[in-house]
Amino acid sequence: MNAFQAEDPLLQVHNVTRYYGDRVGCLDVSFDLWPGEVLAIVGESGSGKTTLLNCLSTRLAPTTGAIEYRMRDGAMRNLYQLTEAERRLLMRTDWGFVHQNAADGLRMNVSAGANVGERLMAIGDRHYGNIRSIADDWLGRVEIESDRIDDDPRSFSGGMRQRLQIARNLVTRPRLVFMDEPTGGLDVSVQARLLDLLRRLVADLGLSVVIVTHDLAVARLLSHRIMVMRHGNVIESGLTDQVLDDPREPYTQLLVSSILQV
Numbered sequence: 001m002n003a004f005q006a007e008d009p010l011l012q013v014h015n016v017t018r019y020y021g022d023r024v025g026c027l028d029v030s031f032d033l034w035p036g037e038v039l040a041i042v043g044e045s046g047s048g049k050t051t052l053l054n055c056l057s058t059r060l061a062p063t064t065g066a067i068e069y070r071m072r073d074g075a076m077r078n079l080y081q082l083t084e085a086e087r088r089l090l091m092r093t094d095w096g097f098v099h100q101n102a103a104d105g106l107r108m109n110v111s112a113g114a115n116v117g118e119r120l121m122a123i124g125d126r127h128y129g130n131i132r133s134i135a136d137d138w139l140g141r142v143e144i145e146s147d148r149i150d151d152d153p154r155s156f157s158g159g160m161r162q163r164l165q166i167a168r169n170l171v172t173r174p175r176l177v178f179m180d181e182p183t184g185g186l187d188v189s190v191q192a193r194l195l196d197l198l199r200r201l202v203a204d205l206g207l208s209v210v211i212v213t214h215d216l217a218v219a220r221l222l223s224h225r226i227m228v229m230r231h232g233n234v235i236e237s238g239l240t241d242q243v244l245d246d247p248r249e250p251y252t253q254l255l256v257s258s259i260l261q262v
């Protein structure tokens with residue numbers, strides 16, 4: 001039992017398999033995710049990380065298997081049996097999704113303030129002054145100056161766009177955030193600042209996170225638990241420090257040692 005298991009699980013994944021025709025995307029994956037827990041899914045390119053993340057976040061239906069989520073009322077629901085309206089509400093409020101490419105998660109032609117405010121409006125907030133002041137507060141929390149609130153994200157740097165995407169996701173106080181290589185493609189110093197910010201926000205808000213990364217340093221810094229994937233299978237999982245300091249599987253040993261040699 002780990003420190004998070006005092007509460008009921010937030011997400012339960014049962015034997016999730018996804019095929020693309022004959023090709024395996026991910027195979028027979030099962031795990032529980034607990035409130036406040038950060039789980040990293042790692043593995044080389046093509047190992048099935050994105051397929052699994054997309055199945056978990058209802059962007060891609062599994063071929064077989066089931067995923068259950070604890071709704072805000074405490075009831076456990078099968079995600080693929082939700083109505084379309086229920087699913088959309090979940091994605092707009094209780095969940096976030098941080099894309100590697102910020103443009104996939106932002107509206108590039110509306111202002112930074114509107115990008116954040118839009119999620120509030122989607123859950124019924126109609127008071128303009130209120131929305132603007134919450135958006136301003138969130139820009140501050142992700143270290144974007146107030147005087148950029150009316151600028152659109154096309155005028156932002158890569159790191160700023162990513163921070164804006166995070167603010168847009170977190171403004172509705174989601175309980176679960178999916179992240180797909182959130183620091184990928186950024187300069188090393190920009191990555192370090194973003195990781196530090198993410199780590200603080202995740203801890204302050206007590207978020208549950210499923211993060212896909214091929215970067216073990218990102219997994220080490222952010223996650224409590226890690227799952228190593230290869231050819232669609234989870235080949236090793238456990239507490240992050242334990243798996244990275246003392247990997248059991250030869251493949252994980254190779255992954256870890258290849259990083260250490262860089």
Ligand SMILES: Nc1ncnc2c1ncn2[C@@H]1O[C@H](COP(=O)(O)OP(=O)(O)OP(=O)(O)O)[C@@H](O)[C@H]1O
Pocket residue numbers: 020023024025026043044045046047048049050051052214
């Ligand atoms: N849309 C698709 N159609 C057919 N095969 C796919 C599709 N998407 C993924 N695959 C295959 O599924 C397997 C897992 O791919 P997936 O993208 O999930 O891996 P990944 O670990 O996320 O890789 P990367 O780090 O490069 O994004 C691969 O063999 C891939 O070729």
